[in-house]
Amino acid sequence: MILSSNNISSHSKTDLHVLWSLQVFAVVAGSLLVLVIGFILRESWPALSRLGLTRLFTDPGWFPTEHSYQLTPIIGGTMLAACGSILLAAPLGILSALFCHFYAPPLLGKWYRHMIELLAGIPSVVFGFWGLVVLVPLVASWHPPGPSLLAGILILTLMILPTIMLITHSSIAQVPSAYIHSATALGLSRWAVIWHIVLPVSRIGMLTGVFLGLARALGETMAILMVCGNVVQLPSHLFDPIRTLTANIALEMAYALGHHRSVLFMSGLVLMGLVLCFVSVAEALRHKANHAIAK
Amino acid sequence: MLSPSNTIGETGATLMVWTAVTLIATPFLWLSGDLLWYGWHQLSINFVVSVPQNAGREGGIGPILVSTGLIMTVCMAVAMPIGLGTALFLSEYTQNDQVSGRLIRGSLDVLAGVPSIVFGLFGNAFFCQLLGLGFSILSGGLTLACMVLPILIRTVEESFRAIAQDQRLSAAALGISQRATIQHILLPAAIPGVLVGCILGLGRAMAETAALIFTSGYVDRMPTSLMDSGRALSIHIYDLAMNVAGGNSNAYTTALVLIGLLLIINLSASWITKKWTTLNQLPS
């Protein structure tokens, strides 16, 4: 579905100008990551060169004032919260996108979508605030202490669901209606049309949505800071408090100095490493999906 | 609507879908009910225009709204052209297996995953300190622009790719230049996608706290230039909720205003999309 660059359809001046300016934009956008990584590396360099990576995993615990920087439980907490929330949010998001297209009466579908768009816009501070005041006490009354992995997962689910739902929704909208018409004409039921035609055709869009959701879950800061308890430990069950990488940065960056600050930047780097892993997995999946669709 | 049938699987699917919808709608309604309940009675024109007093416990959010508007304007003014340009470049000039396309796309994917707080740190180090912009609306807007760029590009690119190749072929067959194809065929057809991208981006930017704390700052005075420090709505909410005893009710009201703004943006965007569709396309 693309025009290849060596076959630009004209050599006219304006077209070349267009291409050049687009290239400039693309280079700017593409080099942003290098810039970000560069700066974060620069800031974390003192810790990297003096402490080394291994200390992040071998130190006795996270006691920055005593120069002991153990990141393992924090990384574990981050992963648990993000994966837990994606497990909840992905099916919910996809199902609600399907709801809008195939199940809801047109008006309800529209309003539901508006609701989700609104949900996407609710600031994480508000989620955190509400989570702290309403959700955490609720969890606490079920099983103390309240601020916990579970509360984090629930709040994160609410926050990343709109991303997944909206992207899935628009990729479903792009499924040509001719496919749906001919599938229907073949006597396929609603769910069969969804299962055999709509989902496979819009699979790539959905994967993108899930991936973006995951990335957002990994990077979410304010809400998670307020509801997760921020205790540095590997949780043994859903009701244990955890601390995530982002909460760690937000909590301590404001006053961190020297190595402590450097280690926090480094944990930002670790976070980006995690994201990179997910990107490659998502890329591989997307590749696979491309092939599977053909088969 | 498609035709349902009476089989068990079909009923199961329907049940599943409705359950999911209820599960999502409940907390949402609860949350917005709470916000309305605690924030509504304070909401007035006066609240929206007046200056915050007593650390925000009293007074309104006038200067904060202005700062937020300026930050968003800077953010979108920078992100839109770069985003649109890059999306066009990616969808029209690169192939999936081409190195340049893959590099840019890959780096954007990673960028999309960079946590906002890291953007805040980067913005603080780069814009505030290296470029010497200090704590300012400009730094905040630029930082947010970096943050929303990946989402914007991804969504816009998808909507360009969704345009049938037939359209490009027939435009090319008419001797229409690449520029004109982009201007007259691709851009109009992709408008809804571009709008969705902007909504997602603007929504994320508006809701952002972590990236702004270290860049646009904490000052709740009326800004006089882009170089002034300005407090965004979300930071105001955060400060009222976390740092100011008795700030709750103003925090609720501010949240209500923020959400109202997002609602207006969403509604106008979907209104434009609808207008566009009825103007240019067969009602689907």
Place this chain on the structure above:
Amino acid sequence: PPAEADSGKLVITGSSTMAPLLLEIGKRFEATHPDIRIDVQAGGSSRGIADTIRGLADIGMASRTLTPEENHLHGTVVAHDGIGIILHVSNPLQELTNKQIRSIYSGETTNWQQVGGRDGPITVVNKAQGRSTLELFLQYFKLSNRDIHAHVVIGDNEQGIKTIAGNPNAIGYVSIGTAQYDASHGLPIRLLPLQQIPASLDTVRTGVFPLSRPLTLVTKSSPKGLTKSFIEFAQSSKVHDLILQQYFIPF
């Protein structure tokens, strides 16, 4: 950038406890000095001190006394604040000894029954490492970071208060002014007396409350010019009403 006499910008960074107060003082100062802008940025006490040392800020805010290593800086106290232990209002306990608090925070005591309360697991709310409130608390109770077994770690005061308000079995410590304000405005929290001295602004003002701290403005050297006139303004009685409004004790 060092500030000049009658016009210019003053950058103040540091303690988030002090930020709302300085914001208000700054506004009042601006009202009388129309050409001057006061930019207040919240962070933390250590950040304020670091920024002052690096010259990023004209004035740093620190909600603690300066440590011996920081003695080369110039500090001016503008107000006082106390730190009080808070419980949920439904918790029937009326008093805890320092030893009991220590054993609760070090994880030896895990149920309220063990200190004479009702049956219920204790939720220990602690401040994040590096916060000046935590340092003061540790210092007073002779605890170290490693000893503490917290269930919830919080950043700012209000987060702690909201956490405790939502959990009947929680215990925490926050700025007394904030707690008093919230308690009087219907939040279900209660301040505990410390060594039989009730935790209130009055006992802090009279200096009998054992756990209090000075709110300090820090400069690199002794203040000059605009910095000087601002600090003097912040110490003067012209801002006492503002300090009281923020529930601190004027100097």
Place this chain on the structure above:
Amino acid sequence: MDDTQSTSELRPTQEKAPGFQSWRPYQSAQQCCEPSTHFQAENLSIVYRKHLALQNVNLEINKGCITALVGPSGCGKTSFLMSINRLTDLILGCQVSGRLLINETDIMAPFTDLLHLRRQVGMIFQKPTVFPFSIRKNLEIPLREHGMCDHATLASSIETSLQQVGLWDEVKDRLNQPAQGLSGGQQQRLCLARAMVLSPEILLLDEPCSALDPISSGIVEDLIVSLRGRYTVIIVTHNLAQARRIADYVALFWAVDGIGQLIEHGPAHTIFQSPQHELTSAYISGTRG
């Protein structure tokens, strides 16, 4: 809707009187046709939002016969076909009124089993619409959905149906390749195979040959002819020669003032040799449109 006047001028008023010969199925058609009515439209009107696309169509179609719908572009032929398997339900703002009977059952009734209806009534569209999967998958999806899961049966069904449309030899080596890589003609034949695989009772073909070359078209034509007696076929075609070759009955649609109407309906030879309506003879001789 206020056009009934002009409509009734165009053709004899029709009171649904069963004995009214010229509007009944014609028993005089070719012998393979059974004389019983399979499908019947009564007062069918189709509205797209505010645009009346088809008005007051009354038409009976005989079991096992091939009925060709002809008429100029935009006169509502496609809309008529889509109402027969209620695909019009999927089009937002499209409203169908009147009665549609298949085997005496009103398919417009609220609790009609649409899946059953659509299995009963297969359809091919004007533009080929293969699914963006492999050729095999295109055929497997309907088969599996209708309960055929056995691998051997599946394979043989696929082969048979592809052979029926003359596609087997061309694609047998690339069954697992994307169907979209086929040429337009091949795609349309695949769509035909996909509809045939369900052995429907009624087959709706919306210009199935317009994208085919004469040879494939011939294959398809032969196939359609071979269905006579077993299936009821309703075919829209622009190719009058084709209609003449294969149809037992011909129905002429026409857009009068933008509103589609049924002008004439009868056995093919009657329509072609002695059309009763002047529009029909004009259309057939190519002087009007």
Place this chain on the structure above:
Amino acid sequence: MDDTQSTSELRPTQEKAPGFQSWRPYQSAQQCCEPSTHFQAENLSIVYRKHLALQNVNLEINKGCITALVGPSGCGKTSFLMSINRLTDLILGCQVSGRLLINETDIMAPFTDLLHLRRQVGMIFQKPTVFPFSIRKNLEIPLREHGMCDHATLASSIETSLQQVGLWDEVKDRLNQPAQGLSGGQQQRLCLARAMVLSPEILLLDEPCSALDPISSGIVEDLIVSLRGRYTVIIVTHNLAQARRIADYVALFWAVDGIGQLIEHGPAHTIFQSPQHELTSAYISGTRG
């Protein structure tokens, strides 16, 4: 590419000798045709990734004449057309080799002005591809792009071109409505009007009538015939009767072992009355495909 052997068996070896009569433009055609060569393909081959779609085509097309390309589905007719205005450039993995000359200029040369080429060479596709805008906008876009900005001229150009394709009366009241709301036939005629609006020298028509009813088809046919002498028209058609009616020259393509080739080329009456190649006679009589 290793198929040259079998190719040369199919037709007399062609050494580009200008005097070799049977492969030159036929000066014996109808009188309106000028005898000069307008377009010439030399050794044209088209490859889609690894699939050879068209091999070694040598074809000259006379100025002002109507040349019909016929042949079974998948033999590379569309690919051939797309190479003439270098639309093949836009297809991923498609490689064209050989020489293509328009007015003696090689359009395969690296610095060819493609916009100019495509203004010179208009094209209509098999499937109607209207832009998803209003009818008016569909026509305005190319006009404005080619420098016509005056409102009155625009309006009159639009009216003229719509009248040329017999669409004016049908759409004059809804010029501002979406073009996608038109029926298939109307859409195709709009595409035709859109290409005509630029007054190209060469017109490539890929089965322009396959989506049209006979009447619209007749209008279009008449239009094409009226272009004779002014435009060079290359039309792909499956409808042999149409080719017979309108074409001055006919070129037959065939897929031998899946590789498209030019089998025979000559004046229409020669091809239809005394075809030289057995495949041609078989195709024309309908016995092979």
